[in-house]
Amino acid sequence: MANSTALAVSDSQLSPEFIQELLPSAERTALLYHLSFLCLGGFPKLERKIRDQAIETQMLFGSSEAVLLKCAGTSSNLVTSLFPILIKAVEKNKPKLAVAYLEKARKWIKDIIIAVDDMVMRYDHQAQSVKTCTSDVYEEQNTTEEKIKEHTVEMKALEDALAKLETDLKKNESDINAIEERIDKSTEELYYLIINNRSYGYSIFWGFFSRCRSYNDDAIRAKQAELNSLVYEKNSLRNQGWSIKIKQTDLQLKLANCKIQLGEIPSPVHLKEVQKCLDQIRQILVDxxxxxxxxxxxLETLKEKTFVGDVLIEELEDLKEEFLNSIEDAKLDWKRFGECCQRAQGIFSIQSRTAYKFLEVNPSSLSKDEWNKQYESIMAKLKMI
Known part of the structure; x- marks a missing residue:
């Protein structure tokens, strides 16, 4: 008789815990698309390509949901229909009924195999499409780099001019500091002369110190002239500094505008990770x-070893208890497998319906704060996975 325990899921190549591998791959796919959308959103041509690929993957997940739902339904039918019929067929010796249901089960399984085969091909095609999209991004990046090379002379001239202005500004600041030190020193000397001049003016020895007073008046006027000259020089240096800063601002704006017009395209590293995730999901479906x-x-082996046409093999009677026990064991495994398929179907459902809502917002319309907020949120979710 057939070794009916082969019907138990635990003996198959695929463990019901495949859901544990499916969840992170599906979640990462959407998050990585979102990152790619954010990083390349400032380039309309590339943004459209990312959007198209994301929408196609979203639809693929919707189809995967339907296939997993079919797997869950078939698992349930095996537990609720096939196994009870087989048990009754053995208990009441009704081989025609058992054979009919075995054929029906084979038809269910054949339909699933065809559906999953189709999904495997679609995932393979989608991974290739993402790969092509990644190549397109690299091509655009190379084109941009060529443009940057063409404008290298202009940008280099601007950068050199800015560097010179920075040097001039530092010298200007140093000169102003030196002038301020000289002004402080001259101011102290002037105060000293003025104070001495007042003390001499009120001295009882006026006649004796009259020449000193005359000398101090000349010294005060000379020091005031020196101080005025230093203040004038300081003001000139300040004006010069402002002029340098204005030139700096002008050149910085020109350089920034030059870079903006060229457009520096980031590498599509997130799309490469999308390909890996899609391939992981594809491999799960292959398994x-x-x-x-x-x-x-x-099932075919079970049929061949248990029935001859639509007649039970005579020796089955002696192994009836073993057959019934193996069917009961298989029922428990298949029930668990069906529940896993339902959870997998739920994952695809969530991913296809809510995980791609970011496509509704044009990334180029986001403010810097909004962009950073989305980026940090995605990275936090990726770290949690």
Whole structure:
């Protein structure tokens, strides 16, 4: 008789815990698309390409949801229909009924295999499309770099001019500091002369010190003239400094405008990660399909070893208890597998309906604060995964 325990999911190549691998891959896919959309959103041509790929993946997840729902439904049918019928067929010796349901189960499984095969091909095609999109970004990046090279002379001249202005400004500030030190010194000397002049003016020895007073008057006037000259020089240096700063601002704006017009395109590293995630999901579906194919073969083997046409093999009577026990064990595994398929279907449902809402907002319309807020939010979610 057939080794009916082969119907148990635990003996298959695919563990029901495949959901644990599917969840992070699906979540990362949307988040990485979002990052790519943010980083390349300032370039309309590339933004459209990212949007198209994201929408296609969103639709792919919607189709995956339908396939997983079919897997969950088939698992439920095996538990609620096939296994009970097989048990009754063995208990009441009704082989025609059992054979009919085995054929029906084979039809269910064949339909799933075809559907999953189609999904595997679509994921493969989508991964290739993302790869092409990534190449397009690199091509645009190279074109931009060529433009930058063409404008290198202009940008270099602006940068050199800014560097010279920076040097001039530092010298200007140094000269102003030196002038201020000289002004402070001259001011102290002037105060000293004025104070001495007043003391001499009120001295009882006026006649004796009259020449000193005359000398001090001349010294005060000379010091005042020196101080006025220093203040004038300081003001000139200040005006010169403002002029340098104005030139700096002008050149900085020209240089910034030059860079903006050229457009510096970031590398599409996030799209490469999208390809990896899609490939991981594709591989999960490949394993899922191998599993269903194995189940199909197992059912056929069960039929061949248990029935001759639509008649039960005579020796089955002696192994009836073992057969019934193995079916009961398989029921428990298939129920758990069906629940996992439902959870996987739920993951695809969430991803296809809510994870791509970021496409509704044009990234170029975001303020710097809004852009940073979205970026930090995505990175936090990626770290959590």
């Amino acid at each position: 899922l399909n191998k599993f269903w194919k194995k189940v199909g073969v197992t």
